[in-house]
Amino acid sequence: MSSNKIELRTVNVTRYVTPLREGGSMPAIVEADDGFLYVIKFRGAGQGTNALIADLIGGELARAIGMQVPELVFMNLAEGFGRSEGDEEIQDLLKFSVGLNLGVHYLSGAITFDPAVTTLDPLTASKILWLDCLLTNIDRTHRNTNMLIWNKELWLIDPGASLYFHHNWSNWKAHIMTPFSLVKNHVLLKQATQLEEADKICKELLTKDLLETIVGLIPVEWLNEESLFDTKEEQRNAYTIFLSTRIQHSDIFIKEAQNARKELI
Incomplete structure (x- = not known):
């Protein structure tokens, strides 16, 4: 437990x-x-x-x-x-x-993060990009950063476009081992120069126990009926399997991000 x-x-x-x-x-x-x-x-x-x-x-x-x-x-x-x-x-x-x-x-008075105005330290940028690759978050681009500056600090918001495999569960296991090709559009790609260090830190923090705890927060009523799973708990467990297995094979999406950086710079 x-x-x-x-x-x-x-x-x-x-x-x-x-x-x-x-x-x-x-x-x-x-x-x-x-x-x-x-x-x-x-x-x-x-x-x-x-x-x-x-x-x-x-x-x-x-x-x-x-x-x-x-x-x-x-x-x-x-x-x-x-x-x-x-x-x-x-x-x-x-x-x-x-x-x-x-x-x-609600962060009253917050302003949208602008990479032309605010430069993040490389490790912070790398951790954010690493996480978005893990989650396959397609919505942190220059057009829509989903980051705010509030009280002179960076705040992350709205990862609702992540985990897009769960809109069609039929091939969810195949998504685990796929690189995140849309990382090429990530707003922090240029600043994320410490991906390997970020990988080590995030892997230590995101233990399987922690993943199970976070996934366990999902209300049962939010889990839709899916014919692929016998029970909603089986469906819930699929999120943990996806995340934990993808973390174990993070080199797949790290290499994709590093190659995208080379193309960018």
Whole structure:
């Protein structure tokens, strides 16, 4: 049994503040019964609960390797919430998102990370790139960095486009051993000059026990029925197998990243 202890708080949504329409899944800023503002990721959005699972796993793995990540919470959306919402699209989204959603603590006043303005130390850049290769995160590019500067510190957000194999489980095992070719588009590729050192550090931190603990946070109701698995626990375990095995063979995606850097510079 894992000795790692990670718990996510559960809060209740009390007020819908404003939509964030720049997000394809229409996240929103909401207030919870703890008095804080959160960016809520809705289970009823286009990618469904898979995006929430990727956000949860990616966020907690980033925190585990020493990155700053806003607090993640489970957000309960009560039935009937938002009936008075005038926008029909938002009203439908709220209706289909009753139950547990994912919330990210809102960093008020944060600005988008700009690689032309802010240079990261090579090890930090390498750790972030290493993690995105592990997770096959396609969404940390110059166009959309999904990194913020808040209180003069770097914060990672929104890895919901990671783990794209889980949108089609039929060939998930094949994805384990594949290089991450889209690393060529990564915003930190040029700065990530210490990938081998990052690999050593991340492997030491991301033990199988820790992976099981993080994957164990996924609410059962977020796991969709998949004919490939006899039970939802078997499906949950597949995430751990994917991550732990891919970490063991990290040289596959490290070489891909190093070759992409050579082409870049």
